[in-house]
Amino acid sequence: MEPLSIIVRTICDIFAWFLAVFGAYVIIHGHLSPGGGFQGGAVVATFMALLLVSHGGKKLLSFVKPGLYSWAETTGLLLFIGTGFAGLTTAFFYNFLAGEGGLFGAVVPLGANSGILNSSGTIAVMNMAVGLEVIGGLSLIILYMFKGIRLYDDTGREETGHDR
Amino acid sequence: MKKSVLFLIALLVVVGTLWGALDGIHPFGEVDKAPMDDYYIENAQRERNVNNLVTSVVFDYRGFDTLGEAAVLFTAVCSVLAVFRKGGYD
Numbered sequence: 001m002e003p004l005s006i007i008v009r010t011i012c013d014i015f016a017w018f019l020a021v022f023g024a025y026v027i028i029h030g031h032l033s034p035g036g037g038f039q040g041g042a043v044v045a046t047f048m049a050l051l052l053v054s055h056g057g058k059k060l061l062s063f064v065k066p067g068l069y070s071w072a073e074t075t076g077l078l079l080f081i082g083t084g085f086a087g088l089t090t091a092f093f094y095n096f097l098a099g100e101g102g103l104f105g106a107v108v109p110l111g112a113n114s115g116i117l118n119s120s121g122t123i124a125v126m127n128m129a130v131g132l133e134v135i136g137g138l139s140l141i142i143l144y145m146f147k148g149i150r151l152y153d154d155t156g157r158e159e160t161g162h163d164r
Numbered sequence: 165m166k167k168s169v170l171f172l173i174a175l176l177v178v179v180g181t182l183w184g185a186l187d188g189i190h191p192f193g194e195v196d197k198a199p200m201d202d203y204y205i206e207n208a209q210r211e212r213n214v215n216n217l218v219t220s221v222v223f224d225y226r227g228f229d230t231l232g233e234a235a236v237l238f239t240a241v242c243s244v245l246a247v248f249r250k251g252g253y254d
Contacts, residue, residue, distance in 0.1 A: 073238065110209055119215070123223045
């Protein structure tokens with residue numbers, strides 16, 4: 001993929017970071033506002049797609065390390081399963097952190113209120129774990145599918161090269 | 165000829181059963197009272213200390229479901245890697 005014009009590249013350079021920050025906000029506030037791990041992770045994965053489209057594959061693939069995203073995906077899934085198993089003394093997926101006063105353990109007042117970020121126990125931990133996994137997984141899918149692009153000529157029979 | 169007769173019979177059977185089932189649906193806009201829904205709405209905030217009931221259902225009450233979803237995403241990444249890998253089929 002050829003790099004786009006300098007206007008597109010500059011705008012994407014700036015706004016990709018805002019997108020990443022917004023996705024992180026959606027993940028972290030998953031237990032207070034609409035959204036959560038899956039949605040916020042998809043927003044953060046847009047970061048990779050935006051840079052890939054604007055800068056072209058040759059430049060991006062020279063400094064992106066797929067091992068990092070692979071690590072993020074594996075860590076997210078293991079953290080999710082581990083949090084589920086950590087409550088196993090009571091039940092699988094038991095919320096053992098909620099209301100205990102420690103990490104994510106604030107007691108929420110009943111009725112309508114503006115929300116406490118340090119509440120909801122394992123729900124927040126699982127949101128972040130799923131967010132990490134979705135960031136890694138969707139970015140890896142974008143990278144792998146991009147590496148698989150082949151270009152063909154107009155008749156569709158002869159391969160003219162790959163688009164990297 | 166024989167095929168169309170069979171098709172007509174099958175159509176009549178399907179339409180008849182679906183028409184009968186349509187009678188049993190509750191009227192539009194009037195939701196059936198389910199004890200599970202009421203339980204979530206009344207007790208989730210007190211039990212789980214969370215304001216967002218949807219998140220409490222997705223990640224806590226039905227957390228096993230979300231584990232399956234995460235596994236589906238992991239499998240999707242693995243299959244994309246398998247399809248687009250280098251080195252052909254051997």
